[in-house]
Amino acid sequence: MVASKMMTVKGRILDENGHPLVGATVLDKNNGRGASTDATGKYTLVVPASQALQLQFGYGGYSEEEVQVKGQGVHNVTLLPRTDIKKKHHWWPF
Structure with missing residues (x-):
């Protein structure tokens, strides 16, 4: 069995x-891996290297953002306060 390569x-x-x-x-929607940010807002997510990623970023009271990522690297995101408070989303820590 060959171990798949991972990237950060x-x-x-x-x-x-x-x-x-x-x-x-931050959630990788393709494989369900996720992470949460630390006290400085930083996250690290280890994912399979062979896949394009669809990352979803979220925080209570803020609009979600989705980003398509190819390859490892640094991906910073700025979230904006929600304007439609009708929907409820629950963000679970990982």
């Missing part, structure tokens, strides 16, 4: 003022 995707999730969002989540 990392970055920061910030609010509209450039402040870190502590506990924000």
Whole structure:
């Protein structure tokens, strides 16, 4: 059995003022792997190297953002406050 190669995707999730969002989540929608941010808004996610990634970023009270990622590297995201409070999303820590 051959082990698949893995790669690391990392970055920061910030609010509209450039402040870190502590506990924000990033989810690889293709394989279900996820991570949450630390006290400085940084995350690190280890994912299979052979796949294009569809990352979903979220934080309570903020609009979600999805980003298509190819290859490892740094992917920083700024989330904006939600304007439609009707939908409820639950973000679970990983």
